[in-house]
Amino acid sequence: MSDPDHAWTEAESTVYRDLSRYAVPQRETQIALIVDRVARSAAIGDVLEICCGEGLLTAALLDRLPDTRVHAYDGSDSMLAATRQRVGDTDRLVTRQIDLAATDWRRFDTPLRAAVSSLAVHHLDGCGKRALFADLFCALAHGGVFVLADVIRPATDAGAAIAGDLWDDAVEQRSLELDGNRTGFDLFRRADWNHFRHAALDPMDQPSTVVEHLDWLREAGFTGVDLHWMTAGQIILSAVRP
Numbered sequence: 102m103s104d105p106d107h108a109w110t111e112a113e114s115t116v117y118r119d120l121s122r123y124a125v126p127q128r129e130t131q132i133a134l135i136v137d138r139v140a141r142s143a144a145i146g147d148v149l150e151i152c153c154g155e156g157l158l159t160a161a162l163l164d165r166l167p168d169t170r171v172h173a174y175d176g177s178d179s180m181l182a183a184t185r186q187r188v189g190d191t192d193r194l195v196t197r198q199i200d201l202a203a204t205d206w207r208r209f210d211t212p213l214r215a216a217v218s219s220l221a222v223h224h225l226d227g228c229g230k231r232a233l234f235a236d237l238f239c240a241l242a243h244g245g246v247f248v249l250a251d252v253i254r255p256a257t258d259a260g261a262a263i264a265g266d267l268w269d270d271a272v273e274q275r276s277l278e279l280d281g282n283r284t285g286f287d288l289f290r291r292a293d294w295n296h297f298r299h300a301a302l303d304p305m306d307q308p309s310t311v312v313e314h315l316d317w318l319r320e321a322g323f324t325g326v327d328l329h330w331m332t333a334g335q336i337i338l339s340a341v342r343p
């Protein structure tokens with residue numbers, strides 16, 4: 102179970118909903134890429150989104166895959182409510198409140214076509230990620246795909262500095278593109294979100310290196326482990342259950 106002293110709170114959900122439109126680099130590209138990778142999966146079955154937040158990715162999956170049901174799970178009441186509101190009344194959406202670190206939610210009646218997650222699995226430590234990858238391997242259908250978008254831990258100080266610079270640049274650019282000014286970027290800086298600049302991470306954030314992700318996925322039995330996108334210390338990769 103997650104450590105209650107270092108757990109995500111509803112206050113963080115509120116701040117995230119306000120800031121993420123600026124703070125998530127190439128957000129629309131990321132969502133399109135994840136949905137496209139799921140659409141290319143040969144398997145049939147439901148799709149799981151782990152830690153769906155306000156439901157942007159869930160809504161895009163439901164739009165693109167009209168025959169698919171999406172299980173959108175998160176720990177935050179307000180995030181789940183936002184997801185239900187965004188998607189509207191449909192039996193193709195199943196929401197559930199979960200603790201990411203718990204394992205009770207990782208079993209399904211029928212094998213999954215895909216499991217996806219964006220910017221959340223880094224709340225698990227290395228052992229937790231390994232266990233999650235192994236559980237998702239078991240939950241997926243043969244040919245099913247796991248698509249992970251997340252923050253990584255650069256392997257070197259130089260890598261962290263580069264990620265920090267790229268993240269600031271990306272947020273400033275989004276702020277200008279979305280609003281024509283730097284207000285969003287100023288909010289991001291005041292909130293001190295660029296953790297690549299921090300000497301120590303918030304204990305809630307436990308990102309792992311790219312190589313660790315790849316190793317743990319292969320160790321779980323996944324094949325076709327592939328990196329599709331990376332910038333500013335954030336990656337999108339996918340892996341297939343053969």
Ligand SMILES: C[S@@+](CC[C@H](N)C(=O)[O-])C[C@H]1O[C@@H](n2cnc3c(N)ncnc32)[C@H](O)[C@@H]1O
Pocket residue numbers: 103108109114117121151152153154155175176177180199200201202218219220221224
């Ligand atoms: C950074 S947000 C990402 C939200 C969304 N996936 C996105 O990409 O915009 C992290 C999400 O993980 C959820 N979360 C964080 N820790 C969690 C935990 N231990 N159990 C369940 N959900 C958790 C939060 O409620 C939040 O919705």
